[in-house]
Amino acid sequence: EVHLVESGGGLVKPGGSLRLSCAASGFTFRNYSMNWVRQAPGKGLEWVSSISNSSSYIYYADSVKGRFTISRDNAKNSLYLQMNSLRAEDTAVYYCARTSDTWGQGTLVTVSS
Amino acid sequence: DVVMTQSPLSLPVTLGQPASISCRSSQNLVHRDGNTYLTWLQQRPGQSPRRLIYKVSKRDSGVPDRFSGSGSGTDFTLKISRVEAEDVGVYYCMQGTQWPPAFGQGTKVEIK
Numbered sequence: 001e002v003h004l005v006e007s008g009g010g011l012v013k014p015g016g017s018l019r020l021s022c023a024a025s026g027f028t029f030r031n032y033s034m035n036w037v038r039q040a041p042g043k044g045l046e047w048v049s050s051i052s053n054s055s056s057y058i059y060y061a062d063s064v065k066g067r068f069t070i071s072r073d074n075a076k077n078s079l080y081l082q083m084n085s086l087r088a089e090d091t092a093v094y095y096c097a098r099t100s101d102t103w104g105q106g107t108l109v110t111v112s113s
Numbered sequence: 114d115v116v117m118t119q120s121p122l123s124l125p126v127t128l129g130q131p132a133s134i135s136c137r138s139s140q141n142l143v144h145r146d147g148n149t150y151l152t153w154l155q156q157r158p159g160q161s162p163r164r165l166i167y168k169v170s171k172r173d174s175g176v177p178d179r180f181s182g183s184g185s186g187t188d189f190t191l192k193i194s195r196v197e198a199e200d201v202g203v204y205y206c207m208q209g210t211q212w213p214p215a216f217g218q219g220t221k222v223e224i225k
Contacts, residue, residue, distance in 0.1 A: 044203075044217075044218050045154075045162065045205055045219070046216070047215065050214070059212055059213060061213060095161060099209075100154065100167065100207060100209065101167070104161065105161055106161055
Protein backbone atom coordinates (compact mmCIF):
# COMPACT_ATOMS: atom_id res chain seq x y z
CA GLU A 1 0.00 0.00 0.00
CA VAL A 2 1.23 3.46 -0.92
CA HIS A 3 1.99 5.50 2.19
CA LEU A 4 3.34 8.97 2.94
CA VAL A 5 4.15 10.08 6.46
CA GLU A 6 5.16 13.65 7.24
CA SER A 7 7.07 14.74 10.32
CA GLY A 8 8.98 17.73 11.67
CA GLY A 9 6.20 20.21 12.28
CA GLY A 10 5.90 22.24 15.43
CA LEU A 11 5.85 25.69 17.00
CA VAL A 12 8.52 28.13 15.84
CA LYS A 13 9.06 31.85 16.33
CA PRO A 14 8.87 34.28 13.42
CA GLY A 15 12.18 34.31 11.60
CA GLY A 16 12.94 30.77 12.71
CA SER A 17 13.56 27.60 10.72
CA LEU A 18 12.06 24.15 10.49
CA ARG A 19 12.75 21.07 8.37
CA LEU A 20 9.88 18.86 7.33
CA SER A 21 10.34 15.26 6.23
CA CYS A 22 8.11 12.88 4.32
CA ALA A 23 8.77 9.14 4.42
CA ALA A 24 7.43 7.24 1.44
CA SER A 25 6.66 3.53 1.19
CA GLY A 26 4.75 1.10 -0.98
CA PHE A 27 5.96 2.42 -4.32
CA THR A 28 9.15 3.12 -6.27
CA PHE A 29 9.86 6.57 -4.87
CA ARG A 30 12.60 7.43 -7.36
CA ASN A 31 10.12 7.20 -10.25
CA TYR A 32 7.80 9.97 -9.07
CA SER A 33 7.77 13.73 -8.82
CA MET A 34 6.75 14.88 -5.36
CA ASN A 35 5.03 17.94 -3.96
CA TRP A 36 4.42 19.94 -0.82
CA VAL A 37 0.97 21.49 -0.40
CA ARG A 38 -0.19 23.48 2.61
CA GLN A 39 -3.48 24.41 4.19
CA ALA A 40 -3.78 27.32 6.58
CA PRO A 41 -6.30 26.85 9.41
CA GLY A 42 -9.83 26.91 7.99
CA LYS A 43 -8.56 27.73 4.50
CA GLY A 44 -8.11 25.99 1.18
CA LEU A 45 -5.20 24.15 -0.37
CA GLU A 46 -2.10 26.00 -1.58
CA TRP A 47 0.65 24.41 -3.65
CA VAL A 48 4.07 25.15 -2.16
CA SER A 49 6.79 23.31 -4.08
CA SER A 50 7.50 20.43 -6.45
CA ILE A 51 10.56 18.36 -7.29
CA SER A 52 11.04 15.98 -10.19
CA ASN A 53 12.04 12.37 -9.66
CA SER A 54 15.76 13.02 -10.19
CA SER A 55 15.73 16.50 -8.61
CA SER A 56 16.46 18.04 -12.01
CA TYR A 57 13.41 20.27 -11.89
CA ILE A 58 12.36 22.23 -8.82
CA TYR A 59 9.56 24.77 -8.52
CA TYR A 60 8.33 27.05 -5.76
CA ALA A 61 5.30 29.19 -5.12
CA ASP A 62 6.15 32.89 -5.15
CA SER A 63 5.06 33.09 -1.51
CA VAL A 64 7.94 30.83 -0.38
CA LYS A 65 10.59 31.39 -3.05
CA GLY A 66 13.96 32.25 -1.52
CA ARG A 67 12.91 31.01 1.93
CA PHE A 68 11.98 27.34 1.40
CA THR A 69 14.09 24.59 -0.16
CA ILE A 70 12.71 21.28 -1.36
CA SER A 71 14.95 18.24 -1.67
CA ARG A 72 14.77 14.46 -1.77
CA ASP A 73 16.89 11.41 -1.02
CA ASN A 74 15.84 8.57 -3.30
CA ALA A 75 18.05 6.12 -1.43
CA LYS A 76 16.09 6.85 1.74
CA ASN A 77 12.68 7.20 0.04
CA SER A 78 12.35 10.61 1.64
CA LEU A 79 11.23 14.10 0.70
CA TYR A 80 12.20 17.21 2.62
CA LEU A 81 11.23 20.85 2.97
CA GLN A 82 13.68 23.22 4.63
CA MET A 83 11.78 26.29 5.76
CA ASN A 84 13.72 29.41 6.77
CA SER A 85 12.69 32.96 7.69
CA LEU A 86 9.29 31.69 8.73
CA ARG A 87 6.38 34.10 8.98
CA ALA A 88 3.02 33.97 10.71
CA GLU A 89 1.36 33.45 7.34
CA ASP A 90 3.31 30.19 6.90
CA THR A 91 1.22 28.66 9.68
CA ALA A 92 -0.51 25.67 8.09
CA VAL A 93 -0.78 21.93 7.83
CA TYR A 94 1.87 20.83 5.34
CA TYR A 95 1.05 17.84 3.18
CA CYS A 96 3.42 15.71 1.18
CA ALA A 97 1.76 14.48 -2.03
CA ARG A 98 2.73 12.13 -4.83
CA THR A 99 1.46 14.00 -7.86
CA SER A 100 -2.16 14.40 -6.69
CA ASP A 101 -3.09 10.77 -6.17
CA THR A 102 -1.62 10.13 -2.73
CA TRP A 103 -1.43 12.45 0.26
CA GLY A 104 0.12 12.13 3.69
CA GLN A 105 -1.71 12.93 6.90
CA GLY A 106 0.01 16.29 7.18
CA THR A 107 2.17 17.98 9.79
CA LEU A 108 1.20 21.23 11.51
CA VAL A 109 3.58 24.17 11.44
CA THR A 110 2.72 27.08 13.74
CA VAL A 111 4.71 30.30 13.49
CA SER A 112 4.06 32.47 16.52
CA SER A 113 5.95 34.41 19.14
CA ASP B 114 -0.77 31.89 -13.61
CA VAL B 115 -3.97 29.88 -14.04
CA VAL B 116 -6.79 30.81 -11.66
CA MET B 117 -9.39 28.19 -10.74
CA THR B 118 -12.86 29.40 -9.73
CA GLN B 119 -15.40 27.08 -8.15
CA SER B 120 -19.12 27.57 -7.61
CA PRO B 121 -20.98 27.37 -5.44
CA LEU B 122 -18.71 27.69 -2.42
CA SER B 123 -21.37 26.17 -0.17
CA LEU B 124 -23.75 23.42 -1.24
CA PRO B 125 -26.47 22.16 1.13
CA VAL B 126 -27.97 18.99 -0.28
CA THR B 127 -30.66 16.51 0.71
CA LEU B 128 -29.60 12.91 1.18
CA GLY B 129 -30.28 10.90 -1.97
CA GLN B 130 -30.46 13.99 -4.16
CA PRO B 131 -27.94 14.96 -6.85
CA ALA B 132 -25.27 17.63 -6.44
CA SER B 133 -23.14 19.49 -8.95
CA ILE B 134 -20.02 21.62 -8.54
CA SER B 135 -18.63 23.86 -11.24
CA CYS B 136 -14.97 24.69 -11.79
CA ARG B 137 -13.71 27.23 -14.30
CA SER B 138 -10.11 27.91 -15.24
CA SER B 139 -8.76 31.22 -16.48
CA GLN B 140 -6.87 29.45 -19.27
CA ASN B 141 -7.47 26.44 -21.45
CA LEU B 142 -6.30 23.31 -19.62
CA VAL B 143 -5.50 21.18 -22.66
CA HIS B 144 -1.83 20.25 -22.40
CA ARG B 145 0.36 20.08 -25.49
CA ASP B 146 0.38 16.29 -25.01
CA GLY B 147 -3.39 16.31 -25.62
CA ASN B 148 -4.40 15.53 -22.04
CA THR B 149 -6.37 17.81 -19.77
CA TYR B 150 -4.97 17.67 -16.26
CA LEU B 151 -8.02 18.58 -14.25
CA THR B 152 -8.39 16.78 -10.95
CA TRP B 153 -11.12 16.67 -8.28
CA LEU B 154 -10.19 16.13 -4.64
CA GLN B 155 -12.40 15.38 -1.65
CA GLN B 156 -11.45 16.43 1.86
CA ARG B 157 -13.66 14.99 4.57
CA PRO B 158 -13.69 16.77 7.94
CA GLY B 159 -10.42 16.22 9.79
CA GLN B 160 -8.87 14.21 6.95
CA SER B 161 -6.27 14.70 4.25
CA PRO B 162 -7.37 15.34 0.68
CA ARG B 163 -8.22 12.31 -1.42
CA ARG B 164 -8.22 12.24 -5.21
CA LEU B 165 -11.55 11.24 -6.75
CA ILE B 166 -11.19 12.14 -10.42
CA TYR B 167 -8.21 12.81 -12.67
CA LYS B 168 -7.87 13.91 -16.29
CA VAL B 169 -11.39 15.40 -16.12
CA SER B 170 -13.39 12.19 -15.94
CA LYS B 171 -11.26 9.21 -14.84
CA ARG B 172 -12.39 7.87 -11.50
CA ASP B 173 -9.78 6.64 -9.04
CA SER B 174 -9.87 3.08 -7.76
CA GLY B 175 -12.37 2.68 -4.94
CA VAL B 176 -14.31 5.84 -5.76
CA PRO B 177 -18.05 5.15 -5.93
CA ASP B 178 -19.59 5.46 -9.37
CA ARG B 179 -22.03 8.08 -8.10
CA PHE B 180 -19.13 10.51 -8.61
CA SER B 181 -18.51 11.66 -12.17
CA GLY B 182 -16.45 14.37 -13.80
CA SER B 183 -16.99 16.11 -17.11
CA GLY B 184 -16.00 19.16 -19.08
CA SER B 185 -13.37 20.48 -21.42
CA GLY B 186 -11.20 23.50 -22.10
CA THR B 187 -12.02 25.88 -19.26
CA ASP B 188 -15.30 24.54 -17.85
CA PHE B 189 -15.55 21.46 -15.68
CA THR B 190 -18.14 19.81 -13.45
CA LEU B 191 -18.16 17.28 -10.64
CA LYS B 192 -21.48 15.53 -10.15
CA ILE B 193 -22.69 13.33 -7.34
CA SER B 194 -25.71 11.40 -8.57
CA ARG B 195 -27.16 10.66 -5.12
CA VAL B 196 -25.53 12.28 -2.11
CA GLU B 197 -24.75 10.06 0.85
CA ALA B 198 -23.81 11.10 4.40
CA GLU B 199 -20.15 10.13 3.82
CA ASP B 200 -19.92 12.66 0.99
CA VAL B 201 -19.91 15.60 3.43
CA GLY B 202 -16.72 17.61 3.12
CA VAL B 203 -14.93 20.10 0.90
CA TYR B 204 -14.32 19.43 -2.78
CA TYR B 205 -11.48 21.05 -4.69
CA CYS B 206 -10.67 21.18 -8.36
CA MET B 207 -7.02 21.40 -9.28
CA GLN B 208 -5.20 22.02 -12.53
CA GLY B 209 -1.87 20.39 -13.34
CA THR B 210 -1.59 21.42 -16.98
CA GLN B 211 0.41 24.60 -16.46
CA TRP B 212 2.98 25.59 -13.84
CA PRO B 213 2.30 26.38 -11.11
CA PRO B 214 -0.42 23.91 -10.12
CA ALA B 215 -3.51 25.68 -8.82
CA PHE B 216 -6.50 24.78 -6.69
CA GLY B 217 -10.02 26.13 -6.66
CA GLN B 218 -11.28 27.75 -3.45
CA GLY B 219 -13.18 24.63 -2.42
CA THR B 220 -16.89 23.82 -2.24
CA LYS B 221 -18.31 22.76 1.10
CA VAL B 222 -20.94 20.05 0.75
CA GLU B 223 -23.24 19.60 3.72
CA ILE B 224 -26.48 17.78 4.39
CA LYS B 225 -29.64 19.88 4.73
